[in-house]
Amino acid sequence: MVKRLTLNDVGVAYGKRRILDGITTPTMAGGEVVAVIGPNAAGKSSLFRRIAGLIPGTGKVQVESTTGKTPCYLPQDTAVNAVLTVYESILLARKQGGSWGVGDDELAAIDEALHALDIADLAFRGLGELSGGQRQLVSIAQTLVRRPEIMLLDEPTSALDLHRQFEVLSLVGRLARERQICVLIAIHDLNQALRIADKVMVLSQGRLAAFGAPREIITPALLEEVYGVVARVEANEGETPFIVVHGSARRHSRGETPLAPAQAAE
Numbered sequence: 001m002v003k004r005l006t007l008n009d010v011g012v013a014y015g016k017r018r019i020l021d022g023i024t025t026p027t028m029a030g031g032e033v034v035a036v037i038g039p040n041a042a043g044k045s046s047l048f049r050r051i052a053g054l055i056p057g058t059g060k061v062q063v064e065s066t067t068g069k070t071p072c073y074l075p076q077d078t079a080v081n082a083v084l085t086v087y088e089s090i091l092l093a094r095k096q097g098g099s100w101g102v103g104d105d106e107l108a109a110i111d112e113a114l115h116a117l118d119i120a121d122l123a124f125r126g127l128g129e130l131s132g133g134q135r136q137l138v139s140i141a142q143t144l145v146r147r148p149e150i151m152l153l154d155e156p157t158s159a160l161d162l163h164r165q166f167e168v169l170s171l172v173g174r175l176a177r178e179r180q181i182c183v184l185i186a187i188h189d190l191n192q193a194l195r196i197a198d199k200v201m202v203l204s205q206g207r208l209a210a211f212g213a214p215r216e217i218i219t220p221a222l223l224e225e226v227y228g229v230v231a232r233v234e235a236n237e238g239e240t241p242f243i244v245v246h247g248s249a250r251r252h253s254r255g256e257t258p259l260a261p262a263q264a265a266e
């Protein structure tokens with residue numbers, strides 16, 4: 001099954017305010033995890049919404065998928081419908097845009113998602129009584145149960161403890177390989193990005209600052225330029241490199257875009 005995503009001169013504007021411009025990437029394929037990194041307000045969520053078709057914009061988002069499924073977006077802030085149980089909410093996610101009736105394969109998919117994320121014990125709890133981290137795990141289950149081919153995860157582990165972060169990111173990497181899903185994951189923890197990502201996409205000031213293998217892209221020079229920090233990247237042989245931040249190189253990092261106002265919205 002073919003699953004590929006390519007961005008060609010992609011841009012986003014909110015009204016007259018241009019947020020992203022000229023985002024062009026190599027083709028991202030099924031089985032790959034791409035970490036989308038960059039400072040606050042760099043445009044990561046906006047890019048995901050644009051890829052998912054939730055907001056309009058310029059350029060071309062090229063999705064190649066033999067089943068015709070659209071990319072599946074897990075937002076950063078997931079709304080909570082307190083009336084539903086965890087199980088019901090995952091069932092609804094599975095049925096989104098689908099037919100009436102629930103087949104055995106669909107029940108099996110819900111079971112699988114609950115167990116994969118180790119939240120089967122929460123199945124009949126109300127969403128409104130969950131902790132922030134538990135809700136985040138349920139949101140990930142709601143995404144997985146849809147069997148996506150291209151998955152856009154917006155800071156999916158921001159509310160999780162260290163162990164859960166490790167487990168969930170490992171699961172995402174495993175599923176990407178096993179099911180040949182193309183995963184884009186916005187993440188602020190660059191050490192985790194170094195651990196799980198096959199490629200890194202760096203957004204800064206509304207532009208693509210870099211794209212490539214994490215070890216080649218995440219360098220002290222990039223960290224200073226994009227995040228405004230003085231840092232070193234330590235790499236012991238055979239181990240994942242890790243970043244140690246020593247200090248600040250300037251007062252602010254370069255997330256907010258100074259792009260010219262959009263013309264199209266006049």
Ligand SMILES: Nc1ncnc2c1ncn2[C@@H]1O[C@H](COP(=O)(O)OP(=O)(O)OP(=O)(O)O)[C@@H](O)[C@H]1O
Binds near residue numbers: 041042076
């Ligand atoms: N619906 C909206 N209307 C107007 N401006 C918006 C809207 N959503 C986001 N923005 C603006 O777009 C810019 C990029 O926001 P976005 O959420 O895409 O950044 P981000 O990289 O995901 O940030 P963070 O790391 O803080 O989550 C910000 O300046 C933000 O204020």
